[in-house]
Amino acid sequence: MEERQPLWDATQTRILDAADALIERRGVHGVTIAELARRADLSRPTIYRNWSDADDVVRAALLRRVDGILSTFSADARTRTALVDDVLRFTTLFRSDPLYGRLLADEPEAFTRYTLQRVGSSQRMILRWLARAISSAQGDGSVRPGEPQEIAVMLLLIAQSAVLSHGTVADLISEAAWERELRAALDGLLRP
Template sequence: MVSISKSDSSVEQRILDAAAACIVAYGIERTTVTEIARRARVSRPTIYRRWPDIRWVIAELLTVRITGVLEAVPAAGAGREDLVNRVVRIAERLRSDEVVMSVIFNAPTLAMVYITERLGTSQQLLVDTLADAIAAGQEHGSVRPGDPHQMGAMCLLITQSTIQSAQMVEKILDRDALNAELALALNGYLKP
């Protein structure tokens, strides 16, 4: 039974890796289940047994990518400065992620669902992670009082906007300046 789970996990990872390669090579709109299956060396039904359609594959891929960045940038402490530094580092990594940025810039219809209509799985995970860090910062005394989930949602909005719009202002705010200004905005929002 364990080898089946490992096998399923390996197949799913191959499918997600193939989806990422297709998105980078062709863009979201031209990525198809057929091409993902070809690159992953699986059949189309293998993909459809796991996900109902291409949008679900892409949503899962984004969740895995964002969760991976979250895990790659662990919390360093309980204070506001540690929280802000972590958020800035996560934002910088996401701005450098070809797949995430391809979705934002090349699939506006898909991206707008998660920007204006509803929280995706990874966004909810980010809000929950931020809420936990904010609560720890409140106990530490370095974060102002308030509902941690509401504050986490606001931090997500500030950071998500920075990620989405960084390219638009890159002549004004280079990478270092953008990181510094995001840190100032988050520190100002969270400071007691």
């Protein structure tokens, strides 16, 4: 069943805005219900009516960031080349996002916990986007046959691994070479 796009009401938006500011300033460990309430100028019970704990708020804030990045893509790619271009553009936007950039640079263990230890809402949103584009590009013959969802999973794994490891290998490979090699890996996975 297709998951719905998240919609946040005005109160939830205030809470998520507070979470964004706390994560950017202090990291995920600085996000507490008390701090969220203070920064959003809301009561703790109001926050608990929307999320069960601070961890859930962090997950929702990160989901909202992914949703924001994906909303910059006006349409799904229809060719392999356009799909690879979109994935590379997504990785650039993701790495430069203030929240995800902070996690990648300063809290890689938190990045791993929130994005790699389980497939959460953010990854499912990305997988739906990738599967639609893969299916479309299969229609024009530029992407190999296969189950779009399964190909999307592997595409996500490659891109996530490259993004997570980028800082580790930055002294070994230039930014241009990193992008070129990631492009080759993605293109190779999709090529008929």
